[in-house]
Every structure is written in C-alpha cells, then in structure tokens.
Amino acid sequence: MSSVASRRSVLPGFGLSLGFTLAYLGLIVLIPLSAAFIKTSGMTWAEFVAAVASPRLIASYKLSFGISLLAAIVNAFFGGIVAWVLVRYTFPGRRVVDALVDLPFALPTAVAGIALCALYARNGWVGEWLDPIWAGGIKWLSTHVPWIDWAGWLGSKLAYDRPGIFLALTFIGLPFVVRTLQPVLAELEPELEEAAATLGANRWQTMTRVIFPELLPALITGFALAFARGIGEYGSVVFIAGNQPLHSEITPLLIITKLEQYDYRGATAIAVVMLVTSFLLLLLINLLQKWSRRYYRL
Amino acid sequence: MAGPATSLAAKPARSGAGTPRVIRNPLWVRVVFMTLALGFLACFLVLPLAAVFAEALRKGIGAYFHSFADPDVHSAIRLTLLTAAIAVPANLVFGVAAAWCIAKYDFRGKSLLVTLIDLPFAVSPVISGLIYMLIFGLQGWLGPYLGAGDHPWFGEWFNQQDIKIVFAVPGIVLATIFVTFPFVARELIPLMQTQGNDEEYAALTLGATGWQTFWRVTVPNIKWGLFYGVILCNARAMGEFGAVSVVSGKIRGETTTMPLHIEILYNENNSVAAFAVASLLALLALVTLVLKSFIEWRHAQSRPAV
Amino acid sequence: MKFKIFLTVLLASALGAAASAKTITLLNVSYDPTRELYVDFNAAFAKYWKAKTGDDVTVKQSHAGSGAQARAINDGLQADVATLALAADVDALYNVGKLVPQDWQKRLPNNSAPYTSTIVFLVRKGNPKGIKDWDDIVKPGVTIVTPNPKTSGGARWNYLAAWGYALKKYGSEDKAKEFVGKLFKNVPVLDSGARGSTTTFVQREIGDVALSWENEAFLVLKEYGADKFEVVVPSLSILAEPTVTVVDKFVKKKGTEAVAKAYLDYLYSDEGQEIAARNFYRPRNETVAAKYVKVFPKLTLLTIDADFGGWTKAQKTHFTDGGVFDQIYLK
Numbered sequence: 001m002s003s004v005a006s007r008r009s010v011l012p013g014f015g016l017s018l019g020f021t022l023a024y025l026g027l028i029v030l031i032p033l034s035a036a037f038i039k040t041s042g043m044t045w046a047e048f049v050a051a052v053a054s055p056r057l058i059a060s061y062k063l064s065f066g067i068s069l070l071a072a073i074v075n076a077f078f079g080g081i082v083a084w085v086l087v088r089y090t091f092p093g094r095r096v097v098d099a100l101v102d103l104p105f106a107l108p109t110a111v112a113g114i115a116l117c118a119l120y121a122r123n124g125w126v127g128e129w130l131d132p133i134w135a136g137g138i139k140w141l142s143t144h145v146p147w148i149d150w151a152g153w154l155g156s157k158l159a160y161d162r163p164g165i166f167l168a169l170t171f172i173g174l175p176f177v178v179r180t181l182q183p184v185l186a187e188l189e190p191e192l193e194e195a196a197a198t199l200g201a202n203r204w205q206t207m208t209r210v211i212f213p214e215l216l217p218a219l220i221t222g223f224a225l226a227f228a229r230g231i232g233e234y235g236s237v238v239f240i241a242g243n244q245p246l247h248s249e250i251t252p253l254l255i256i257t258k259l260e261q262y263d264y265r266g267a268t269a270i271a272v273v274m275l276v277t278s279f280l281l282l283l284l285i286n287l288l289q290k291w292s293r294r295y296y297r298l
Numbered sequence: 299m300a301g302p303a304t305s306l307a308a309k310p311a312r313s314g315a316g317t318p319r320v321i322r323n324p325l326w327v328r329v330v331f332m333t334l335a336l337g338f339l340a341c342f343l344v345l346p347l348a349a350v351f352a353e354a355l356r357k358g359i360g361a362y363f364h365s366f367a368d369p370d371v372h373s374a375i376r377l378t379l380l381t382a383a384i385a386v387p388a389n390l391v392f393g394v395a396a397a398w399c400i401a402k403y404d405f406r407g408k409s410l411l412v413t414l415i416d417l418p419f420a421v422s423p424v425i426s427g428l429i430y431m432l433i434f435g436l437q438g439w440l441g442p443y444l445g446a447g448d449h450p451w452f453g454e455w456f457n458q459q460d461i462k463i464v465f466a467v468p469g470i471v472l473a474t475i476f477v478t479f480p481f482v483a484r485e486l487i488p489l490m491q492t493q494g495n496d497e498e499y500a501a502l503t504l505g506a507t508g509w510q511t512f513w514r515v516t517v518p519n520i521k522w523g524l525f526y527g528v529i530l531c532n533a534r535a536m537g538e539f540g541a542v543s544v545v546s547g548k549i550r551g552e553t554t555t556m557p558l559h560i561e562i563l564y565n566e567n568n569s570v571a572a573f574a575v576a577s578l579l580a581l582l583a584l585v586t587l588v589l590k591s592f593i594e595w596r597h598a599q600s601r602p603a604v
Numbered sequence: 605m606k607f608k609i610f611l612t613v614l615l616a617s618a619l620g621a622a623a624s625a626k627t628i629t630l631l632n633v634s635y636d637p638t639r640e641l642y643v644d645f646n647a648a649f650a651k652y653w654k655a656k657t658g659d660d661v662t663v664k665q666s667h668a669g670s671g672a673q674a675r676a677i678n679d680g681l682q683a684d685v686a687t688l689a690l691a692a693d694v695d696a697l698y699n700v701g702k703l704v705p706q707d708w709q710k711r712l713p714n715n716s717a718p719y720t721s722t723i724v725f726l727v728r729k730g731n732p733k734g735i736k737d738w739d740d741i742v743k744p745g746v747t748i749v750t751p752n753p754k755t756s757g758g759a760r761w762n763y764l765a766a767w768g769y770a771l772k773k774y775g776s777e778d779k780a781k782e783f784v785g786k787l788f789k790n791v792p793v794l795d796s797g798a799r800g801s802t803t804t805f806v807q808r809e810i811g812d813v814a815l816s817w818e819n820e821a822f823l824v825l826k827e828y829g830a831d832k833f834e835v836v837v838p839s840l841s842i843l844a845e846p847t848v849t850v851v852d853k854f855v856k857k858k859g860t861e862a863v864a865k866a867y868l869d870y871l872y873s874d875e876g877q878e879i880a881a882r883n884f885y886r887p888r889n890e891t892v893a894a895k896y897v898k899v900f901p902k903l904t905l906l907t908i909d910a911d912f913g914g915w916t917k918a919q920k921t922h923f924t925d926g927g928v929f930d931q932i933y934l935k
Binding site for chain 2: 010100228232
C-alpha cells in the first residue's frame with residue numbers, strides 16, 4: 001500500500017480492511033462504472049456530442065434539471081419550516097411526525113410512483129378537485145404573468161405530465177433538507193438569539209439576520225442533496241410523468257429508451273454525462289459540508 | 299442517498315421545550331409554521347401512504363388477501379427476500395471494513411475514498427443497471443464468454459457451466475448491491491470517528507488480539523449504528539426498482555422482484571393486486587421507520603448528549 | 605424450482621439443466637398484450653405435451669414492449685421462443701445477435717405469423733367526440749393514446765396504419781408526414797408498451813381515443829364492460845402480423861429445440877388457433893376463422909409487404925434514429 005502516508009495507529013487490520021474495501025469498491029462500483037467510460041471512448045467527439053446533445057436530450061436535461069431544481073427549492077422552503085417546527089416546538093405526536101419524515105427513504109420508489117398516480121390522476125382522491133384548480137391557475141398565470149413562458153404547462157394535467165414529475169421529486173427529496181437542517185438547528189445556541197433580542201432586534205430581524213445565515217450552509221447542502229437525487233430518480237417518476245418526448249421525458253428514461261433501441265453507445269453516452277454531473281454535485285456537497293462544519297467551529 | 303443526511307452520529311439530543319421566552323416566536327407565527335409544516339407533510343407523506351392501503355383494500359379485505367394467492371407473487375416475495383439476504387450482508391461486511399480503515403487510520407487519498415463510496419448514492423439507478431448490462435450482456439464484454447457464449451477457447455466450457463448473470467438472480471443481486479452499497483459504511487464512518495481508538499488501544503494493551511478487540515470492544519460500541527445502517531440498507535434493497543428493472547428480463551415467477559411485480563400488476567389493470575403487494579412494501583417501510591426511531595431512542599439513552 | 609433458485613444463489617450461478625429430465629421449462633419472451641393469450645395457450649400446450657410424451661412442460665412468460673424484448677433477448681435473456689409483435693424485431697435477433705438464421709421467417713407457415721390482428725380505435729362510451737375514421741382523430745382538441753413506436757411493436761403498426769391511410773387519401777409522402785405529425789401532436793402520453801397505454805386510457809381516463817390492437821380493444825370491452833367503452837373500426841387499417849420464432853442459439857444450448865418447435869407448431873393447430881381466436885386474435889386456419897367470422901369486423905387492410913415494402917424498409921425509413929418518426933417529433 002504505497003498510499004499509506006502516516007499510519008499513526010497501532011491497531012491491527014489496516015491492510016486487510018483497506019484491501020477488502022478497495023477490492024469490493026473496485027469490483028462492484030469502479031470497474032462497472034469504468035465500463036461506461038470505456039464504451040464511450042470508442043466514439044469520436046462529434047459522435048459523442050451528437051449522442052448527448054440531440055434536441056430530445058436537451059429537452060430532457062432542461063426538464064430533469066429544471067424540475068429537480070424547482071422541487072429542491074420547494075423542499076428547501078417547506079423542509080426548513082418542518083425542521084424548525086420539529087426542533088423548536090413541542091406538540092403531541094412530534095416523534096411520529098419526526099419518524100415519518102424518513103418515509104421517502106424507506107418507501108420503494110415504485111410504490112411512491114403508483115401511490116402518487118392514484119392520488120393525483122383526474123379520477124384520484126386529490127386530482128379530482130385539484131386538477132381543475134391547477135388548470136385554471138395556470139390559465140390565470142399565463143394571462144397575468146406573461147413574462148414567463150407558460151406554454152409547456154398550459155393545459156397540463158397533474159398526473160401523467162410535468163406537474164407529476166414535480167410531485168414525485170418533491171416527495172423523494174423532502175427528507176434530505178429536513179435531516180441536514182435538524183442537527184444544525186438543534187445545536188444553534190439560544191444565547192445568540194437572546195443576545196440579538198437584548199440588543200434590540202425584533203423577532204423578524206433575529207430570524208433573518210441571525211438564524212438564517214447560521215442555517216444557510218446546511219440548507220444549501222440539503223438542497224443540493226435533494227437536487228442530485230432528483231436528477232437521477234427513475235422509479236417514481238416513470239409512473240407519473242406521461243413520458244412524452246420533448247415535453248415530459250426525463251433523462252434517465254432516455255437512457256432506457258436508447259438501450260431498448262439497441263443504441264448502447266447512445267445510452268452509455270448519456271450515462272456518462274449524468275455520471276460526471278453527479279460526481280461534480282457530490283464533490284460540491286462534500287465541500288459544502290466541510291464549509292458548514294468550519295463555519296460552526298468558529 | 300440517505301447516508302449523508304440521516305447519520306446516527308450526527309443526530310443531536312433535542313431541546314425543544316426549554317426555549318427561553320424572549321426568543322420564542324409569537325403565537326401566530328407558530329400557528330402558521332405548524333400549519334405549513336404539518337399540512338405539507340400530510341399532503342406529501344401521509345396521503346400517498348394512505349392511498350396505498352386504501353387502493354389495496356378498495357374491493358374489500360377478501361380481494362386484498364386473494365391477491366396473495368398468486369404463485370407469481372409468492373415467487374416475487376421470495377426473490378426480494380433472497381436478494382436482500384445476499385445484498386445486505388455483503389454490504390454489511392464491506393461497510394464494517396471500510397469504516398474500520400477510514401475511521402481508525404489516516405492515509406493519503408482517504409477523502410477520495412469516502413467520495414467514491416458515496417458515488418452510488420448519486421448515480422441514477424438506471425445507470426447502475428446499464429453498466430452491468432454493458433459488462434454481462436450478451437453484446438457486452440464478458441457476456442459472450444458466459445452462458446450462451448460461443449467463444450472459440452472458453453465457449454464450450456462456459457456453455458456447460460451455464461453461468462447467467464443478467465436476466466437472472468445474480469444480476470439482480472449485483473444491481474441491488476450497487477445501489478445499496480454506501481448505506482452501512484456511511485452510517486459507521488462518522489460513528490467510529492467520534493468514538494476514537496482509545497478503547498481499542500486499551501484492549502490491545504491488556505493483551506487482546508486484534509479479532510478479540512474487534513468483536514468485544516468495537517462491535518458492542520457500534521452495534522446500534524450497525525443495525526441502523528442495516529435496516530436502511532434493507533429497505534432500499536427490497537424496494538429498488540430502476541436498477542433491477544434493467545437487468546431483470548421480467549420473467550414472471552422467476553426474475554420479478556416485488557417492485558417489478560407491482561409494475562406488472564399495475565399494467566395488467568390489476569390495481570388492487572398491485573397495491574396489495576405495494577402495501578407489503580409500505581408496511582416494511584413503516585416497520586423500518588419504527589425500528590429506526592427505536593434505535594435513535596436507544597442511542598440517545600446509551601450515550602447522553604454531551 | 606424453488607430449490608433451483610436456492611442453488612442459483614449459493615453458487616452465484618444458475619444450473620441450467622433441469623433437475624429431472626421430466627420437467628422441461630421453456631421461456632416465451634413476448635410483447636405486451638399477449639399475456640392472457642399465452643396463459644391460456646401454455647396450459648393447453650402443457651396438457652398436449654404431457655399426453656404426447658409424458659413430460660411436464662412449464663412455460664415461463666416475459667412481457668414488455670416488443671422492441672424492448674428483442675433487445676433483452678439479444679442481451680442474453682435466454683428465450684426458447686420469441687413471439688414478438690412484428691417481423692422487424694425478430695430480424696433484430698439475426699442482425700444484432702445472430703441468434704436466429706436469416707431466413708427464420710420462412711420456417712413456419714404464413715410468414716411465421718400464426719395469428720394476425722389489426723389496429724382499431726378504442727373510444728369512451730357514446731363516442732363523445734364522434735370519431736369514425738382517421739381524419740377525426742387528428743382534429744385539434746382530440747387526445748390520442750398510443751405507445752412509443754420506438755419501443756412498442758403495436759405502436760409501429762398504429763403509426764403505419766395512419767401513414768398508409770394518409771398516403772392513400774392525400775396521395776403524397778409529405779402529406780402523410782404532415783398527417784402523422786398532426787396525429788402525434790394530439791398524443792399526451794407515450795407509454796413504452798401497449799399494455800401501459802391501455803392502462804393509461806382505461807384506468808387513468810386519459811385521452812378520447814386509444815389506438816389499440818384489435819385483441820386488446822376487445823379484451824378491454826370484455827373486462828371493463830361494453831357499457832364503458834366502444835370499439836370504432838376505421839375505414840382502413842393494417843394487417844398486423846405478430847411473428848414467432850424459435851431462438852436457435854438458446855434452444856440448442858438448453859436442449860429444448862424439439863419442444864420449442866412443437867410449441868410453435870401447436871400455435872398453428874386447430875386448438876391453438878381456437879385459443880388465439882378466443883383471445884381475439886384473428887386465426888389463420890380457415891375453419892376456425894369461419895367459426896369466429898362474426899367476432900372480427902371486416903375492413904380494408906394494408907399489408908406491410910405490399911404497401912410498405914417489407915419491415916426492413918419500413919423500419920429504416922420510419923423508426924431508426926433520424927427517421928421519419930423522429931423528424932415529425934422534432935419539428
């Protein structure tokens with residue numbers, strides 16, 4: 001192990017555990033992932049670009065990124081409130097609510113997908129009355145907020161359309177924000193707020209100028225995690241998306257579609273784009289986490 | 299991707315009740331916050347969960363139980379259990395080994411290793427299915443040598459062995475291992491890091507062997523974290539859809555796991571049966587949550603907040 | 605079988621040959637709407653084979669979009685028989701994986717299509733949009749449900765039927781392209797297989813009309829009641845020929861060649877044809893066809909060979925990357 005620079009520990013088993021870890025990581029993750037890169041390395045740059053930048057793919061990137069972003073923003077907002085309520089308030093059933101926040105981690109995505117369909121389809125419990133409201137709302141927005149292009153949303157349904165993707169990704173992403181914020185919120189020292197109050201800040205000023213900046217790194221981390229997960233999500237989305245090319249087709253679905261049309265290279269090229277993206281996001285998240293830790297040590 | 303966010307080690311002891319007065323929000327703010335938070339959770343978490351059970355029981359309890367009479371459902375349940383029974387222990391062993399070398403030692407490239415371990419969280423499940431297809435598919439790298447291959451040198455021999463990877467149980471297990479890869483490791487690393495090495499040193503000084511130290515000192519210290527990682531890993535292993543659907547081949551009664559069978563039933567207009575199977579997985583999710591809360595509670599009991 | 609799965613796992617590899625010589629397992633990899641047909645047919649074949657040879661035969665089924673299934677077989681899904689929605693997908697078994705001989709289609713009667721079907725319209729009760737023919741469904745405001753032609757065989761038949769109609773009526777390829785373009789503009793949901801599409805239309809109540817296999821449409825009427833849906837037969841449609849083949853490479857390896865062949869031959873037998881007809885597939889056998897003549901509406905049918913120059917050509921023109929289908933979608 002030439003990478004061992006400083007083995008300060010006298011504990012035995014370093015070679016064994018590191019060797020096993022690297023071997024297992026290599027066999028299960030790295031070698032299979034490298035297959036994707038090697039497969040695309042046979043393509044010329046022009047071929048690669050053609051494969052990953054077709055109009056249908058561009059539309060799917062816009063959709064996957066756009067809706068993941070939207071869902072992550074909504075989760076950052078509501079997740080923030082949920083975390084605040086769970087940490088700061090006492091109310092009967094708080095433990096149950098707290099446990100429930102992890103449901104999207106534990107519930108299989110396919111189950112979430114069909115459950116959301118059953119709820120939000122036009123003949124579903126919620127869709128029945130919410131769908132007309134949604135359609136009306138978008139119509140109203142399109143006439144009153146003309147500077148945003150509503151064409152992609154006009155006449156859309158809740159389920160089997162773009163809003164369905166948003167619903168699924170919001171469901172999937174919620175725990176990330178809550179669970180990254182919770183510990184930071186709990187560690188927040190009341191003295192800080194008390195000091196602010198003593199110095200004459202009103203509650204609103206304390207919230208926005210003292211608490212919010214403290215929470216920001218964790219909030220961004222949670223947001224980034226929810227966003228990264230949203231981009232790759234497949235199971236829950238395919239059931240509810242409608243899967244219409246150029247309109248409601250997510251990028252992971254296009255990988256499957258390409259694969260099913262014998263276009264292995266095309267499928268792999270898209271996979272490589274997504275892999276690089278997720279790796280970059282992961283690096284960003286790790287950096288953010290380091291930043292937030294340092295931030296709090298000060 | 300649960301790891302970074304739900305780590306047991308990062309879980310603080312909560313102090314909700316004793317908030318001093320001056321920094322409490324006014325009543326109306328609290329009411330608004332509570333309404334928003336609980337309303338949001340009700341819409342996004344409780345309703346879908348309720349929908350699963352309501353749809354499953356829509357035609358009565360008889361129809362619900364009748365859904366489980368189908369032998370294909372039995373085989374899907376068996377396959378799901380089997381997959382989890384292999385994937386979870388495999389990742390458990392890996393998780394302990396990885397946490398041991400990462401938490402107990404310092405070495406160059408450690409943070410890169412941690413990032414690589416996290417990678418499967420960030421990779422779309424579809425991609426994890428695809429890469430195994432690239433390797434083990436008949437048009438892939440190793441596929442031609444396996445099973446139905448007719449490689450000039452090894453073809454004959456491998457033909458007789460008939461090793462099936464994709465479209466068979468091994469492929470499903472591999473894909474599942476991939477997507478559940480980081481759960482145990484992610485759980486143990488921070489926990490073991492905060493615990494430090496002192497107890498292990500003490501044991502070694504007192505003459506214990508390495509294995510004895512591991513089993514008698516380390517394992518008791520990390521057991522709740524271990525259990526915690528295992529139940530999360532298990533929940534994901536049983537529920538994985540995207541990765542498994544790519545490598546399954548959807549042979550009824552043979553290579554369909556429960557989530558895949560749900561899709562099949564759903565597409566067969568058999569929504570009661572689809573939701574009935576889904577309700578089993580939803581129950582599993584609820585049990586997971588209960589166990590998880592229990593572990594957090596035990597953890598808080600055994601290690602009072604500093 | 606349980607034991608077999610158990611072993612599979614212990615050794616991390618499957619033991620191919622069945623434990624006892626008496627039980628044979630076949631895998632029939634098929635397209636989406638044939639589930640019910642093959643459930644019936646497999647039971648009948650098992651009985652027939654038991655009587656004939658004394659062996660038990662279990663036929664496993666796998667269903668998804670036809671193109672997707674062909675891809676899976678090429679990737680190593682070890683099908684003994686492939687019963688796909690159209691010849692182009694079986695051709696792919698030769699083109700990509702060399703799993704069947706090039707002349708596979710000549711090995712069985714009727715172009716290796718033991719039953720046929722066609723494309724019809726499934727509409728809601730009372731036909732609220734007054735849909736009678738292809739021209740009615742491309743009108744603005746009509747929503748159509750059809751699967752994705754890239755992955756579904758049925759959807760390719762749907763597409764070609766529409767194309768053929770427009771070509772006949774308006775006389776030029778450009779017009780046909782425009783027509784099909786208008787049609788897909790009206791499609792809000794593009795499922796990957798025919799069954800998903802049916803679910804969308806029937807259960808989720810999306811769309812005014814579903815372009816559907818005739819057998820699938822009749823099945824919907826049977827399962828959901830004629831009080832909810834109606835079948836509209838257009839003036840012109842296409843003769844859809846789902847094709848079947850033994851997958852030579854895999855049956856040779858597994859030693860199931862004889863029984864796989866017998867399985868397909870049995871599709872052509874009186875009993876096989878009867879089962880097909882009962883499941884709303886048009887039988888080839890004239891006696892059986894005569895018996896069920898009232899079930900199947902008469903209409904003008906284009907054929908893939910006479911009107912589109914065969915599947916190889918049709919596939920290339922319309923459905924490969926950058927083909928006509930892509931062009932109309934990307935416009």
